[in-house]
Amino acid sequence: MTPATKSIDMQPTAHLRLVSDRAGDASGIKLSGVSKTYRTRDGDVPSLRPLDFHINDGEFFVVVGPSGCGKSTLLKLISGLLPPTSGEILVDGEKVTAPHGNVGIVFQNALLLPWRNILNNVMLPIDMKRLARQKYLDRAKALLKLVGLEGFERKLPWQLSGGMQQRASICRALVHDPGIMLMDEPFGALDALTRERMNVELMRIQRETKKTVLLITHSIPEAVFLADRVLVMTERPGAIAAIYDVPLPRPRSLDVMADPVFTELVQRIRKHFFSQGALD
Numbered sequence: 001m002t003p004a005t006k007s008i009d010m011q012p013t014a015h016l017r018l019v020s021d022r023a024g025d026a027s028g029i030k031l032s033g034v035s036k037t038y039r040t041r042d043g044d045v046p047s048l049r050p051l052d053f054h055i056n057d058g059e060f061f062v063v064v065g066p067s068g069c070g071k072s073t074l075l076k077l078i079s080g081l082l083p084p085t086s087g088e089i090l091v092d093g094e095k096v097t098a099p100h101g102n103v104g105i106v107f108q109n110a111l112l113l114p115w116r117n118i119l120n121n122v123m124l125p126i127d128m129k130r131l132a133r134q135k136y137l138d139r140a141k142a143l144l145k146l147v148g149l150e151g152f153e154r155k156l157p158w159q160l161s162g163g164m165q166q167r168a169s170i171c172r173a174l175v176h177d178p179g180i181m182l183m184d185e186p187f188g189a190l191d192a193l194t195r196e197r198m199n200v201e202l203m204r205i206q207r208e209t210k211k212t213v214l215l216i217t218h219s220i221p222e223a224v225f226l227a228d229r230v231l232v233m234t235e236r237p238g239a240i241a242a243i244y245d246v247p248l249p250r251p252r253s254l255d256v257m258a259d260p261v262f263t264e265l266v267q268r269i270r271k272h273f274f275s276q277g278a279l280d
Contacts, residue, residue, distance in 0.1 A: 033087030065233030104173030110165035
């Protein structure tokens, strides 16, 4: 049994199945034997053990795991911000060797520049890449309309709520029209009610833009609610404990959290962390 299909408990029921990745498809994101070890004065610190998995084009893929298991490191490797210690990462068949322009990144905090209004914050990647500003200005305004921020273009970040700021940061990640959106605990700083609303909003944005999304979280319910597939990681050094298909129909509303399939999958994933002595 391969690491991508390893189970810690009974065989899954018919509708909660472990899945392996689609072979022979060059599109999407493919990791082959990717590991990461940090070199420090006190010696080597392993962060990720060799990982092998494939994120399909247009898929909503969520990684869940305990704090410190290497989830953020994984995102940086895929974005090209960090080189792997071993293995290779392919994006649409091209090897990642440096930061590349086909990704947009959303962090836990919105990280909007306080002196720039919302529209100019969204346009920041365009200005930094020295792209034709006028060409992307209409796209920025359309994205703000898509996320419900039409009319707030001239507001400063402090004039918006936390959820509104995070919606603006999603627009900023999408403004240069990347194929992939990488999201590192994007709603971790929000209150529970706002976080739920943002989960619903994010699914709608992904459905309308058809982007490939890799989202990192330590919330198991959030992972199951959002994902087409959930990758479960072990404690550091992170490895793949399992990859689960999420057989819930889309579009989803918050009511799906009462579905027995949802609750059973949440419980099944949580057992991984009980077995390790760690919880989300």
